[in-house]
Amino acid sequence: MLRKMFSILLLCASLWLAQPVWAGRSCDAEQPPKPATIERGLTLAERTLSALDASGAQVVVLARAGQDLGKYGLHYSHLGFAYQQPDGQGGHVWRVLHKLNQCGTPDAFIYRQGLGEFFLDDLWRYEAAWAVPTPEVQARLLTLLQDTPRAVRLNSKPYSLVSYAWATKYQQSNQWALETLAAAMEPGVDSRAQAQAWLKFKGYTPTTLTIGPLTRLGARVTKANVAFDDHPNEKRFSDHIETVTVDSVFAWLQRAQLAAAPVQLAL
8 A cells, every 4th residue: 555655745746837926825835745645646546547548538527525515515616637657668657637726816827747746635525536638638738738838828827716608807727727628628718808709709618606785795804815896796795706716617528518427537
């Protein structure tokens, strides 16, 4: 078991595309992970690695359950793109490209990490899910994911956990992934507005969260990474917050015949 975990740790050396700049709330309150948390995270990474290798895929849309979103009817909280990369010895490793907002700051950056790091978080549930795109979608995504300038082109630094799906003032992690997929699929997409237009054309539907005024006010006052001012007034003041969620992305990928139904793996 220790040997397997050591192998996973070797796979999860971070290759940052952008260094984080801390702002907003301090990170001082963060506690180091507990040994049991590390062990479970690495076990989930190891089993996910084996399953991805067995799938025959080169690129998948990979999700984790980092927060309890059950009250909104949602299962997963965060997604990124996992893809194969040559290891220089005739084999391959899996990397994950995703957007992270840490310590509740108003900014977020793109990271390229190993599977171990992706699951080394204080997860709500030790569960992974992934959707395998069609061969054409995989090929287009793989080309983009290996091209760093293209991979980060649509990243927007200002972050809100509930950013409006059809605006560009803020951008949350799942929104970046979805817009980046649009850029991979449509060569003419070179801006977030163009990506969103393509997604509308392809029938993507965001999740509508019901969030009342007191909850909105409390979140906005106490958290630097939550803002609602990009949502249209008629939607916001009727408590309808439309944002990009993992569940909505998985449903749309299958509905648009861009990927198969998601596969789940739980410890």
